[in-house]
Amino acid sequence: MRVMMSGPVCLIESDKNGKFHLRKEAKDILDGINEPVVVVSVVGLYRTGKSYLMNRLAGQQSGFALGNTIESKTKGIWMWCVPHPSKTGQNLVLLDTEGLGDVDKGDSKNDGWIFCLAVLLSSTLVYNSRGTIDNDAVQKLHYVTNLAEQIKIKSLSSPSEEDDVGGEDDYKFVCFFPSFVWSVRDFTLELEIAGKQVTEDEYLDFALNLKHGKSRNVSDYNLPRECIRSYFPSRKCFVFQSPASPESMKRLESLKEQDLVPAFMEATSRFCDYIFAESGVKTLKGGHKVTGKMFGNLAQIYVDTINSGNVACLDNAVVALANQENQAAVEEALKVYKSGMEEVKKKFPVNVTDVTQEHQSVSSLATSEFIKRSFKDDNQEYLKKLEENIGQYYVNLLDENLNASDRKCKELLKNLFFKMNERLKEGEYSRCGGYEVYCRDRDAIIEQYHSEPNKGVRDEAVLIEFMKERGPEANVIFYTDEKLTKKEKEVQEEREKKTLMEQKCKEEEKKRVESDLMIKAEKMRQEDRIKQMEEKLNKEIEQRRDEMEKAVESKLKEYEELMKKGFKEKAELLDQEIKKLQEEKESIGEVVGKFLGNVVDIVPNLLTGKGFKWR
Incomplete structure (x- = not known):
């Protein structure tokens, strides 16, 4: 679903007590977006x-409040969802955050969490500043230095580990953090370093150069630069001249494009083109793509975590979101199965072949639906739940089909034997030679019964039961028929026994064939499920390897820069991080065999369970 919003709405607001709240209006909009x-x-x-750039990305001149005074207009985090202008099947979610350092607010803690939320929620983070990227501008981005204290990757396994929060795994931030774009507004200088023309990206790299030395001043100077270089997988820079004269800036929203400075419009166009082309779908740790609905749930998870006073944890957020999505995936997949089985259910009674073939086909679709939406079901908890639900529903269907067959067969025999019962009441079979007439009429009815179609799985069993019930009346007619000699009665008795035995053997053989068919179908269904899971796992492994590969590439680039500029000690530390990332990348594939080994035996044998009445 591609949502069309006429303007932005507040996504996250903060109250006077410093608590954050996810707005229901925004959550409802996101719940309607099932695309990445x-x-x-x-x-x-x-x-x-900041807001002007977001409006341009939305393809509008206005929307996010710009304001024309020193008062900050944006409070909390505002959201605008628009169809992606160049990538079909995707939606663009634009987040405009409350201005940092607002003098009216005077709460740096709130600023830190706003910055943290922007990092956690986005796939591309745009940092907007004015003038130049000098040391003052970098130092104002001190929020980035606190991320290692506000965010952790792994869940704490025990309270004693809380002292280790921050720093231990922050080298992995590059795997999961958004790409970083520095937007420099009202830039008036020449892009020139040491008399040589440079690109915007080279200008940013120059501004992020580290200093040699170990003094406190050098450490303070390097820290935000090291964090930016280490945490974000890619960096990009755009510089913008002032869009218009100071007088015109007060009415920027109403200005037409031809009224704006051409160089500003050219830079804005390049900025938008870059964002549209290079910004990827928001992904979770592990590479799972985030839909609009998942994004709303993710925002709620982080807001709740921050309000509780805990450190935002990527693992915990992924697990919490996975539990929500996996439960929804079970419900959706079960709905697919039930809906698919409705057609065969309408035809009851049918043969076992019809039920099992439909079950095999529809359950494969249901599993596919589950796999498509589920993720991080490491212990197959939700796959088990789905299979148990499908299995139980299937067993209930078999019972329903069996009962429908039972009712139909009994009703059919009742109708077929109606005239014969009337003759019985009138004593037509109680005369001499009556047993022969009785057998002739009975056999004709049985033959007619066999010729009737669509009786279902209970046809032979019901017939045997029916004939047993009529046994006493047949015996009375048989033994009182004076026409039959003793010898003829003995022969007839043997014939009746043989006929009954043949019917029983026929019924047993039919049950055996049906049982073999069901077992074969279930085996094929299990093979199909394993194949689907294997395909999903291989895809996830590739995603995680790509994730790690990009991180390694980013670190290697940084390593080369450090070595080139003489930071050998820092480069050696970075080399250790690179080795850890490479080792983790190599170990990713080991989970496949273990996982698939557990998939094989996840379904209880409901077909032979106590709850199933086998024919």
Whole structure:
């Protein structure tokens, strides 16, 4: 579903007590988006023109409040969802954040969490500043230095580990953090370093260069630069001239494009083109793509975590979101199965072949639906739940089909024997030679019964039961028929016994064939399920390897820079991080065999369970 919003709405607001709240209106909008989302957040000091860039990405001149005074207009985090302009099947979620350093607010803790939320929620983070990227501008981005304290990757296994929060795994942030874009507004300088023309990206790299030395001043200077270089997988820079004269800036929203400075419009166009082309779908740790509905749930998870005073944990967030999605995936898949089986259910009674073939086909679709939506079901908890639900529903269907067959066969025999019962009441079979007439009429009815179609699985069993019930009346007619000699009666008795035995053997053979058919169908269904799971796992492994490969590439680039500029000690530490990432990448594939080994035996044998009445 592609949502069309006429303007932005508040996604997350903060109250006077510093608590964050996810707005229901925004959550409802996100719940309606089942497509993957590309999430672009803009952060920066207040009154630096952040909202204008978001409006341009939305393809509009206005929308996010710009304001024309020193007062910050954006409070909390505002959201605008629009169809992606160049990628079908995706939605663009634009997040405009409350300006950092707002003098009216005076709460740096709130600023830190706003910045943290923007990092956690986005696939591309745009940092907006004014003037130049000098040391003052970098130091104002001090929020990035606190991320290792506000975010952790692994869940704490015990309270004693809380002292280790921050720093231990922050080298892995590069695997999961958004790409970083620095937008420099009202830039008036020449892009020139040491008399040589440079690109915007080279200008940013120059501004992020580290200093040699171990003094406190050098450490303070390097820290935010090291965090930016280490945490974000890619960096990009755009510089913008002032869009218009100071007088015109007060009415920027109403200005037409031809009224704006051409160089500003050219930079804006390049910025938008880059964001549209390079910003990827928001993914979770492990590479799972996030839909609009999942994004709303993810935002709620992080808001609840922050409000509780805990450190935001990527693992915990993924597990919590996975539990929500996996439960929904079970419900959706079961709905697919039930809906698919309705057609065969309408035809009851049918043969076992009809039920098992439909079950095999529809359950494969249901499993596919589950696999498509589920993720991180490491212990197959939700796959087991789905299979148990499908299995139980299947057993109930078999019972329903069996009962429908039972009713139909009994009703059919009742109708077929109606005239014969009337003759019995009138004593037509009680005369001399009556047993021969009785057998002739009975056999004709049985033959007619056999010729009737669509009796279902209970046809032979019901017939045997019916004939047993009529046994006493047949015996009375048989033994009182004076026409039959003693010898003829003995021969007839043997014939009746043989006929009954043949019917029983026929019924047993039919049950055996049906049982073999069901077992074969279940085996094929299990093979299909394992194949689907294997395909999903291989895809997830590739995603995780790509995730780690990009992280390694980013670290290697940084390693080369450090070595080139003489930071050998820092480069050696980075080399250790690279080796850890490479080792983790190599170990990813080991989970496949273990997982698939557990998939084989996840379904209880409901077909032979106590709850199933086998014919």
